[in-house]
Amino acid sequence: MKARPSRSLLAISTTALALPGIAIADAPPVNSSLSYQVSNYKEDDLSREESPFGDLGRYDIDVHQFQFISPLGRNFSLQVDANYEDISGASPWFTTIGPSGSPIVSLSGASGIEDSRGELSVGTRYYLENGSIGGNIGYSEENDYRATYGGINAERHFNNDLTTVSVSLSYSSDDIFPTDAEIFNRVISEDKSSTSAVVSISQIINQVSTFQTAFSITEQSGFLTDPYKLIDTRPDNKTQIAWSNSYRRYIRGSDAAWHVNYRFYHDDFGVTSHTADMSWHQNFGNTIQVIPMLRYYNQSAADFFTNVDDFSRPATDFQSSDYRLSAFGAISAGLTVKTTVGDWDATLTGERYLADEKYSAFNVSQPSAALIRYFRVSLGLDFSF
Amino acid sequence: MGSHCEVQFFDDSRVYAKRLAKKLTDEASRLEKKYSRFRSDSFLSQINAQAGAKNGIEIDQETLLLFDHALTCYEQSEGLFDITSGRLSRIWNFKGGQVPDQKLIADALERTGFDKLNWHQSRLLIPEGMEIDFGGIVKEYAADSLARLARASGYNSGLLNLGGDFSVIGPMPEQKSWPIGITQPDSTGSIMATVNLSDGGLASSGDYERFFFFEGERYSHILNPKTGWPSKGLRAVSVASHLCTVAGSMASIAMLKSESDGIQWLVDSSLPHVYMRQDGSIGGPSSNV
Secondary structure, X not given: OOOOOOHHHHHHHHHHHOOXXXXXXXXXXXXXXXXXXXXXXXXXXXXXXXXXXXXXXXXXXXXXXXXXXXXXXXXXXXXXXXXXXXXXXXXXXXXXXXXXXXXXXXXXXXXXXXXXXXXXXXXXXXXXXXXXXXXXXXXXXXXXXXXXXXXXXXXXXXOOOOEEEEEEEEEEEEEEOOXXXXXXXXXXXXXXXXXXXXXXXXXXXXXXEEEEEEEEEEEEEEOOOOOOOOOOEOOOEEEEEEEEEXXXXXXXXXXXXXXXXXXXXXXXXXXEEEEEEEEEEEEXXXXXXXXXXXXXXXXXXXXXXXXXXXXXXXXOOOEEOOHHHOOEEEEEEEEEEEEEEOOEEEEEEEXXXXXXXXXXXXXXXXXXXXXXXXXEEEEEEEEEO | OOOOEEEEEOOOOHHHHHHHHHHHHHHHHHHHHHHXXXXXXXXXXXXXXXXXXXXXXXXXHHHHHHHHHHHXXXXXXXXXXXXXXXXXXXXXXXXXOEOOOHHHHHHHHHOOOHHHOEEEOOEEEOOOOOEOOOOOOHHHHHHHHXXXXXXXXXXXXXXXXXXXXXXXXXXXXXXXOEEEEEEOOOOOOOEEEEEEEOOOEEEEEEOOOOEEEEOOEEEEOOEOOOOOOEOOOOOEEEEEXXXXXXXXXXXXXXXXXXXXXXXXXXXXXXXXXXXXXXXXOEEOOOOOO
């Protein structure tokens, strides 16, 4: 016969169950997780002033990303990533001087590009007492491009797990075979490779703040030119370095956290860029998080950038009117809402990005007429089981 | 934790086992560093150092919830379980067998009483001379917290023993429950009862090796915050519950009551328990297990 527990016992149990070390309901460890994210990236159309002739529509890309992470035995984990992209629109074909004397852009193809890209990557990690080592291989394919890549990385915790050092090496071998190569006198088939190394250090400063710094170097060689441009000649080698820093601080009184990031980038094409962003991660209870974000980006032009293609120069001279190699500044703002319901997490993000030479911190002598503005919206779902 | 602590669990991977052991030790030492009365750098010592300070001290969420639990124990025991009675334990020296001066006791009682605490949201103002002691709560809370941590790390078999307070991570292999021997309060080593525990926790309170005789009467080291004198109720109590924290609070309150009230309190709780009366006889539903 079981008697009813006393009122005192109920009262004492209630406050004991509220204690933080006890409060969280017992649950099996998160064994596996499955994530899906769908996003749409849409560049604004060009205006008639920017492109007086032909198509004005630029890239519109739908991206579907799947990820599966699961333990594999006691010491391994497995991660599978699959991405699918649907690309339509057009990219700049050539630039000339317009009637008003400013550069104007012609987009590729009368009806633009229709392409899709599929990618699959598989990775595994082996966990040791004070760190882990991992590796991955992947393959990506689209109509005119194929990439095969792989990487290894290792991570080690020091100093009572307060410091983490990680290193990674990766290699990618890419084949390029432009569509309609013969009609437009494009290259038939080219290839390039890139090798990259990253060293990163994370430090937990105290209970409420962390800092991470990472240095990376990437060496690209082979065909680095855009085959779809009427004229575009770039060096066969490119060395890129980047230094990224990230600081996070939890603000107890507000139940929110500041994330502040800064990245410096330089390559030997002559592009130097600075990216600074900050976001405020505001919790509302245990289930909702709202994250406003603001980012500023500034870059200098590549040494051989021209905002008007010069058809009089020999084809072997380096030149490119690719807007990504021009000097410009960009501002983007975003808002993310995350919510947790049971074993499900949902993330909704909207971002607006505006690139303009006027936003540059420096004087821009050759502004590109093809700088982009885009909207990006994405919805992600994560399920743990 | 100022006492013997051990953890037993099963794993076929030594690396995983060591990793969990480290996690548990880290959490145990975090709680010890935060709440030990015997460490001058603990947060509890900081709280006590602020006694009498005008602006008081800011209390974090975890400590706030411990105070909340202590308040419930204070209310449910009608003021017998009182974490503000730290001053009293300072003036009683059980090793010497001396009874402190009545004036000293009166003075300590003056500086005892949960209802004398002042809260301004999460800021706590403690009257001058008062001393907080989380004995009877924190060690039990640590046992539950560590067991939960182990379960969250994927362990479903194991037992934690923090100086006589037990918390079950999960039953022994083959779903067997853990046999826990409860020692006699006055003869070290001999077992007065064995309790089989397959989940939850078990906590004991008693005048284990810490008692004295005065004018022919036996006094435990457990002090009654109302009289300022040691309690004369049960000599030892062990309670099993779904949480070691609950078991500890229930056992401590039973010890503070008179012998008959303490037994009634345990019976009313309907929790498995075993106790030793003043005369050394053993009772309770778990006594013959």
